Amino acid sequence: MTAIDEKEIKETVRSFILSSINLPDFKDDDNLFESGIVNSLFAVQLMTYIEKTFALEVGMDDLDIENFKSLNATTAFVLKKNGG
């Protein structure tokens, strides 16, 4: 993905989340981790997915639940890492 577009990022991440978890009424601000919808394995799967898809690296400084807690949060994180 070369052109960084918020909508494109969000839909790409949404597609990954929905392919991984069974959540029919998933909203952009739903807290994935507080709700107990996902387990810790999903946390590293999501991290690996965004590293691979958006050619970025999640490092120690990025370890903050605020970066990954929801679809909107993850989208904002990807935009920030890519200089958006």
Next chain:
Amino acid sequence: MVKSVLENSGPESRLQADGRGHRPKVELRSQQELADAHKARHKEFKTFVTLNVEPHVEVWDREQRIPDSAISKLAKCGYLGCSLPPEYDGRGWDVATFGLLNEALGRGSSALTGVLTVQAMVTMALLKWGTGEQKRKWLPPLAKGEMIAAFALTEPGAGSDLQALATEFTRNSDGFILNGTKRWISCAQFAAVFLVFGKLEQRPVACLVPRDSPGLRVEPIIDLMGFRAAGLGQLHFDNVEVPSANLVGKPGFALSHVAAVGLHYGRISTACSALGLLRGCFEESIAHAAKRKIGDRTVGEIGMIRSLIARMGTDLEAGRVLCHNACRAEDDHLPEVFEKTLMAKYFTSRAAVRAASDAVQIRGALGCHGSSPTSRYYRDAKIMEIIEGTTQIHEDLLGKIFVDRAGKFGK
């Protein structure tokens, strides 16, 4: 059948990578070049095992220790840092090569492979989540095998339920004070540094703790059923001072991210090591079946024995495919790598138990004696179903992954 699919990586793979957490320089090579390179490495690893492991492994098992000289040989070949990037004195090999190394070593000694497993668990977690200073300080001596690391996660009251960790870090002026007990820690008897997991103000944390820290006592655990030479131990921390510079990752992420990376590499290593043990059972069994006579027939001419060997050989090939897929997914940094690795470890560890049981059965009384590798395989194989997540934990995780995909297959 004989040709390993682990030797056949695809064109986008690379023999030379620089490890997770450092995006590799993608080096496109033809499928044939890669297959040849992996095959050559696998041959090198098998020769290493023939010369340096097989002649000694029964003694190591009996004496319940691996001599320093054996670990030095692993270090001299660069095997202990094979997955680390060259900038940290590693070999920078891809995961497919790491898998082949574990398979070859697993054929020779599960206990020795355990050293490689644990070293990878600590170093790859540190590579991903360590600070620049931590990586520069710890990774080069670990890569060169100048020190061995151990992954101190399990406790007397916390095995499969890691949330139950009772090991406690409390803050002091310069860092933390550590108290608690860790049990069933592989390589504890000779490790120079431990990656210790515990809780700080109720949040999971991980810290590097040198063996010579005042207040740390290592108690050897002996007389295990299998992995007898793997140097297991119990760690007692009594007001151990840990500098804040040794904190790996951030508080709150030690289990979900730091341990997750370590356990993931541990599963890749264990899956491939179990595959090597399975190959050992298969090779021992077909050799015996072809040679040993009962009356005027060889053992291999008996239908019931052929059934056992058929299952073993088919499990071996299936295990190779699963391990290959897991290693490839890791090399390609695919998010599905975690489930592929769970499947590989789940399958090969269970198949190794079946194969070891059948290998003893095929050999009969000969297979029960310490002079036969099958008796050691039988004892070691069961441990594979317990380490880096039990079979039941794997079933729970994989079952959830599959159920969550209800209605999504084929879309």
